[in-house]
Amino acid sequence: MRDRAQRVRDEGPLDDVSMIRSYGAAGRVAARLEISSGGLLRRGRDAGVDVMGDGRLVAYAGGVGRRELEPPPGGDEFDAVRFELT
Numbered sequence: 001m002r003d004r005a006q007r008v009r010d011e012g013p014l015d016d017v018s019m020i021r022s023y024g025a026a027g028r029v030a031a032r033l034e035i036s037s038g039g040l041l042r043r044g045r046d047a048g049v050d051v052m053g054d055g056r057l058v059a060y061a062g063g064v065g066r067r068e069l070e071p072p073p074g075g076d077e078f079d080a081v082r083f084e085l086t
Contacts, residue, residue, distance in 0.1 A: 001081070005033055014028050028053035034048030037085060057077040059084075069083075
């Protein structure tokens with residue numbers, strides 16, 4: 001997950017877009033990287049990292065009802081995901 005996130009970040013920032021309203025790079029998701037412990041018929045735990053269009057990383061837990069995860073002291077977003085799933 002860490003390597004894939006870095007590859008997305010290396011592609012550079014996303015452009016701003018304007019549809020019905022304007023979306024800056026910071027508000028756009030360039031990639032959503034998720035780990036799910038569930039199966040086809042069994043609901044598990046989900047957590048991952050959004051790579052935002054400006055290169056920021058946002059750790060989250062949950063599927064439809066997502067909540068943002070704070071990195072642990074001295075850790076990063078990937079550590080927050082690891083902690084959530086263990």
